[in-house]
Amino acid sequence: MSILTVDGLSKSYDHGRVKAVTDVSFELAQGGSLGVVGESGSGKTTLSRLITGIEQPDAGRIVVAGTELEARTTRRARHERAGIMQMVFQDPYQSLDPRQTPEEAIDEIITLHGGLRGAARTARRREVLDQVDLPERARRALPRELSGGQRQRVAIARALAASPRLLLLDEATSALDVSVQAQILRLLARIRADTGVAIVFVSHDLEVVRSITEELIVMFRGEVVESGETSRVLRDPQHPYTRLLLSSVPRPGWDPDQVSRDRRTFLRQLA
Amino acid sequence: MSGSKQMVDGPVLATEELRLDVGAGETAVRILDGVGLSCAAGEIVGLVGESGSGKSMTLRTAVGLAPKGARLTGSVRVAGRELVGAGRREVLRVRREIAAMIFQDPRAHVNPYQRIGAFVADGLRRTRGWSRARAAQQVVSLLDEVGLPDPETLADRYPHELSGGMLQRVMIASALSTEPRLLLADEATTALDVTTQAEIMGLLRRLREERGLAIVFVTHDLDLAAASCDRIHVMQSGVVVEEGPALEVFERPEHPYTRKLLDAMPSRLDAEAPMPIGGAA
Numbered sequence: 001m002s003i004l005t006v007d008g009l010s011k012s013y014d015h016g017r018v019k020a021v022t023d024v025s026f027e028l029a030q031g032g033s034l035g036v037v038g039e040s041g042s043g044k045t046t047l048s049r050l051i052t053g054i055e056q057p058d059a060g061r062i063v064v065a066g067t068e069l070e071a072r073t074t075r076r077a078r079h080e081r082a083g084i085m086q087m088v089f090q091d092p093y094q095s096l097d098p099r100q101t102p103e104e105a106i107d108e109i110i111t112l113h114g115g116l117r118g119a120a121r122t123a124r125r126r127e128v129l130d131q132v133d134l135p136e137r138a139r140r141a142l143p144r145e146l147s148g149g150q151r152q153r154v155a156i157a158r159a160l161a162a163s164p165r166l167l168l169l170d171e172a173t174s175a176l177d178v179s180v181q182a183q184i185l186r187l188l189a190r191i192r193a194d195t196g197v198a199i200v201f202v203s204h205d206l207e208v209v210r211s212i213t214e215e216l217i218v219m220f221r222g223e224v225v226e227s228g229e230t231s232r233v234l235r236d237p238q239h240p241y242t243r244l245l246l247s248s249v250p251r252p253g254w255d256p257d258q259v260s261r262d263r264r265t266f267l268r269q270l271a
Numbered sequence: 272m273s274g275s276k277q278m279v280d281g282p283v284l285a286t287e288e289l290r291l292d293v294g295a296g297e298t299a300v301r302i303l304d305g306v307g308l309s310c311a312a313g314e315i316v317g318l319v320g321e322s323g324s325g326k327s328m329t330l331r332t333a334v335g336l337a338p339k340g341a342r343l344t345g346s347v348r349v350a351g352r353e354l355v356g357a358g359r360r361e362v363l364r365v366r367r368e369i370a371a372m373i374f375q376d377p378r379a380h381v382n383p384y385q386r387i388g389a390f391v392a393d394g395l396r397r398t399r400g401w402s403r404a405r406a407a408q409q410v411v412s413l414l415d416e417v418g419l420p421d422p423e424t425l426a427d428r429y430p431h432e433l434s435g436g437m438l439q440r441v442m443i444a445s446a447l448s449t450e451p452r453l454l455l456a457d458e459a460t461t462a463l464d465v466t467t468q469a470e471i472m473g474l475l476r477r478l479r480e481e482r483g484l485a486i487v488f489v490t491h492d493l494d495l496a497a498a499s500c501d502r503i504h505v506m507q508s509g510v511v512v513e514e515g516p517a518l519e520v521f522e523r524p525e526h527p528y529t530r531k532l533l534d535a536m537p538s539r540l541d542a543e544a545p546m547p548i549g550g551a552a
Binding site: 186211 | 321322435464465466467468469470472473476477491492493494495497498499517518521522531532534535536537538540541542543
């Protein structure tokens with residue numbers, strides 16, 4: 001059974017003049033991992049906002065764990081959805097309450113989604129904070145006293161506290177130093193293995209997506225231009241845009257002028 | 272190159288034993304600790320490290336932009352002029368005639384109400400005292416040089432009408448307006464899409480060849496530095512821990528920190544591999 005089904009999703013702005021997402025469909029199995037990769041303007045952020053219900057689609061369906069997301073939801077439906085799907089964004093500083101310590105933030109979610117109190121709540125809180133390897137001292141500190149990596153660990157812990165079956169991560173490691181990013185990616189891989197949570201990982205970074213997902217969709221100007229097994233797509237890209245993206249990644253011997261020429265050729269053929 | 276500029280043999284930028292301390296007493300912090308680097312004409316030198324490594328601060332000392340109250344010792348020579356202990360006039364002269372800087376977020380460095388042409392003309396009018404008309408002509412040629420299409424029309428547009436990549440080209444045109452010999456690029460492609468990043472890197476390489484610019488390129492991206500720079504310096508906590516030809520450092524890193532940084536690059540990362548020893552960030 002699939003945990004997330006997106007079917008024929010479209011969204012436009014400015015009275016249909018700007019097509020942000022056009023006819024996007026994919027399916028993510030329970031416990032699976034899907035990368036959504038694209039550049040600015042590709043529609044990946046709009047897609048993530050549609051899946052999380054921040055925005056409503058013009059057409060198409062989103063089914064999470066067998067339940068279709070409705071445009072007008074009751075508080076109860078939103079609460080149920082939050083118990084299934086949780087989000088982590090790029091900037092943890094903006095999504096954490098500046099006056100709340102990690103322990104307090106986690107307690108709040110546990111109470112809300114598990115109804116646990118007292119010793120059971122303390123045990124569950126410990127379990128969640130252990131899962132993200134947050135140092136003891138950081139657990140009672142305020143967000144501004146934490147490093148960027150620690151804040152992102154807290155954001156992930158808060159998401160996990162609701163025991164979701166699906167985690168949507170939108171550029172969740174983009175603002176971090178590479179060594180911290182590596183730690184967070186390893187952490188996510190371990191959490192997946194331990195909890196069986198499915199992930200959707202939205203990113204502009206092909207290499208990051210490669211390291212953390214099994215399935216991949218490549219977006220360009222609102223459309224999915226290629227999809228498939230991550231390793232296959234990156235090893236043997238079929239669509240010219242995927243090939244362009246891959247050749248743009250800097251590596252020794254890289255010829256940026258060739259990339260620019262390929263880009264112009266690609267855009268010309270499109271026009 | 273204008274004839275008034277004194278040509279000096281040797282590197283355009285050279286720092287030696289550069290130390291920078293801020294604060295006093297118990298709260299004193301050493302930001303840079305003995306940084307030595309050099310960049311010659313026609314060379315692209317990468318300064319690679321994570322946040323707090325001092326890479327941007329090193330760059331800033333070359334244009335006299337150390338934080339207020341900071342104590343700077345050692346040597347920073349730009350085209351032979353010593354900047355440590357130099358007066359404000361000397362620093363301004365270096366900024367006006369020798370060194371220019373570009374940044375990660377061009378939008379933070381433009382006036383949203385100023386047309387592109389007027390922005391790029393600013394430097395020429397201020398440092399050379401050129402008339403509006405004379406500067407405008409030069410602006411069109413600069414916008415053309417950095418590969419912006421239809422420069423006459425573009426000069427009349429406002430920053431919000433341009434994409435991030437186009438605006439970074441405008442910043443480069445503006446940096447070139449004073450005919451610098453040293454271009455300091457601080458994470459200048461970090462905020463750009465990969466395909467746009469390739470275009471900007473291609474442009475910087477061309478400028479290095481055509482103008483003989485010395486370019487110091489600060490980045491956190493070792494893959495990018497290895498792909499684009501002649502030599503790289505790897506910095507950690509205010510210290511250059513490793514330096515050498517880019518490919519050599521990339522393929523045969525000697526310092527443990529360089530190896531750690533390389534292993535963390537997403538291109539080499541296998542997230543499911545066992546976590547290496549080391550604390551949580």
